[in-house]
Amino acid sequence: MRPPHVLPITAIAVALCATLGCGDDSPDNPHATNNGATNNGATNNATNNGTPVNDVNGPWSYLLVDDYTPVTEDNRDPGADIDAIGLIKASDGSTAWVVKVPESNVAKVGNDHLEVSEVIGAPDAGCDKRHYVAVGGADAVNFLVVRFGTEVGDVTVESGDQVAVEEVGPLNCPDGGFDDEQVELALSVSNSRQTWIALGTWHPGEDPVTVP
Ligand SMILES: [Ca+2]
Ligand SMILES: [Ca+2]
Numbered sequence: 001m002r003p004p005h006v007l008p009i010t011a012i013a014v015a016l017c018a019t020l021g022c023g024d025d026s027p028d029n030p031h032a033t034n035n036g037a038t039n040n041g042a043t044n045n046a047t048n049n050g051t052p053v054n055d056v057n058g059p060w061s062y063l064l065v066d067d068y069t070p071v072t073e074d075n076r077d078p079g080a081d082i083d084a085i086g087l088i089k090a091s092d093g094s095t096a097w098v099v100k101v102p103e104s105n106v107a108k109v110g111n112d113h114l115e116v117s118e119v120i121g122a123p124d125a126g127c128d129k130r131h132y133v134a135v136g137g138a139d140a141v142n143f144l145v146v147r148f149g150t151e152v153g154d155v156t157v158e159s160g161d162q163v164a165v166e167e168v169g170p171l172n173c174p175d176g177g178f179d180d181e182q183v184e185l186a187l188s189v190s191n192s193r194q195t196w197i198a199l200g201t202w203h204p205g206e207d208p209v210t211v212p
Pocket of ligand 1 (some may be wrong): 072077079080081134180181
């Protein structure tokens with residue numbers, strides 16, 4: 001069974017800790033580390049280079065996109081095919097795009113679109129069938145951790161903002177676009193990248209996910 005590696009901030013997380021191996025920063029599952037011992041409700045004691053950070057309350061620096069898409073066989077674009085991710089700011093309606101992908105795990109075998117930097121910037125895939133990353137789907141723990149920004153600097157995720165994933169599957173192109181899996185993504189935010197706060201799931205065609 002796929003581990004529930006993004007957990008709400010509850011006592012359940014403490015109980016699950018022993019099972020999930022909290023504190024294990026192994027590359028293939030780096031975000032499965034909800035360290036219950038450090039989640040004291042409103043006062044979150046997770047640290048980043050020794051500096052206390054607060055994961056429970058925003059603003060948050062990082063967005064985690066977990067790919068739960070069931071993958072079909074012989075697929076050269078396994079899982080979600082993400083062109084871009086926009087952060088629509090509640091403050092002024094502007095959109096910040098991804099500027100960094102500090103952490104990821106993307107399916108490598110048989111994947112024609114495994115370059116994670118393709119998610120950086122405004123949408124540019126169009127009908128070209130390129131300039132996106134095929135994350136890999138639910139066959140493994142496949143994910144992207146991203147930061148948003150503008151030419152001015154980094155932009156944080158705040159309550160009321162909306163996260164808009166640009167997924168290229170159902171493109172309306174002259175050749176009919178291309179078939180895609182039943183894409184499902186789970187979105188979470190964090191500052192420490194050790195504890196993740198779940199925002200909810202998103203499927204193509206749905207409205208952007210609003211940050212609570
Ligand atoms: Ca796909
Ligand atoms: Ca792109």
